[in-house]
Amino acid sequence: GAGVSQSPRYKVAKRGQDVALRCDPISGHVSLFWYQQALGQGPEFLTYFQNEAQLDKSGLPSDRFFAERPEGSVSTLKIQRTQQEDSAVYLCASSPGPTNEKLFFGSGTQLSVL
Amino acid sequence: LAKTTQPISMDSYEGQEVNITCSHNNIATNDYITWYQQFPSQGPRFIIQGYKTKVTNEVASLFIPADRKSSTLSLPRVSLSDTAVYYCLATEGVRDDKIIFGKGTRLHILP
Numbered sequence: 001g002a003g004v005s006q007s008p009r010y011k012v013a014k015r016g017q018d019v020a021l022r023c024d025p026i027s028g029h030v031s032l033f034w035y036q037q038a039l040g041q042g043p044e045f046l047t048y049f050q051n052e053a054q055l056d057k058s059g060l061p062s063d064r065f066f067a068e069r070p071e072g073s074v075s076t077l078k079i080q081r082t083q084q085e086d087s088a089v090y091l092c093a094s095s096p097g098p099t100n101e102k103l104f105f106g107s108g109t110q111l112s113v114l
Numbered sequence: 115l116a117k118t119t120q121p122i123s124m125d126s127y128e129g130q131e132v133n134i135t136c137s138h139n140n141i142a143t144n145d146y147i148t149w150y151q152q153f154p155s156q157g158p159r160f161i162i163q164g165y166k167t168k169v170t171n172e173v174a175s176l177f178i179p180a181d182r183k184s185s186t187l188s189l190p191r192v193s194l195s196d197t198a199v200y201y202c203l204a205t206e207g208v209r210d211d212k213i214i215f216g217k218g219t220r221l222h223i224l225p
Contacts, residue, residue, distance in 0.1 A: 004157070033213065042201060042215040043158065056212055091157050101146060101205060103213065105157025 002026075004106035006092050012112045013082045021077045021109045025094030032075050033103065034067055035091040043091055049075060050098055082113045118202045123220040132189040134219050136202030139183050145204040147178060147185045152199045152218070161200075162187070189221075197223045 035043035150158035
């Protein structure tokens with residue numbers, strides 16, 4: 001595809017449910033980032049991959065959050081036992097190489113936990 | 115990672131030139147200044163990047179003085195569609211595992 005694709009666009013979950021958010025980066029892009037954006041705030045870093053290697057996961061809020069990119073392309077962000085405070089937009093971004101000077105973002109997945 | 119400080123919000127009028135200033139007092143030698151634009155319900159979009167002096171593209175200009183402790187994003191002749199949040203970032207030019215966004219500047223263009 002022409003850009004970063006995220007699915008689903010919207011997700012409503014009951015508290016305690018597990019959710020999986022998908023990111024399809026631009027083909028061939030080496031780096032992949034996940035961000036969490038609360039309403040009215042800037043994107044908060046969650047985790048970063050270079051190919052299939054997760055190089056930084058320091059931004060993941062708790063051990064309920066897990067991300068993977070097993071083949072160095074598509075990535076999945078999984079949230080277990082969702083809580084209301086997990087409600088946010090989850091953004092995925094990719095960049096062509098290890099020098100991350102220009103990120104290409106998807107439109108995000110808006111997660112609402114009821 | 116250099117911390118950046120920018121105004122929370124700004125208003126301007128259609129047709130005006132808008133300048134958004136960003137402070138980054140502890141910028142490192144390897145850091146570049148990068149600006150992103152974000153519209154509602156969309157992810158941020160790269161606008162421009164520079165290291166020093168002036169950079170211009172079809173969207174904006176970026177001015178960085180010699181001491182590099184601040185930078186100014188200049189949007190010429192804004193229109194209503196330029197209403198968005200603008201983020202200033204300091205990112206290491208060689209490699210950066212963690213690209214940090216602040217709260218950005220909410221720019222509101224009035225008719």
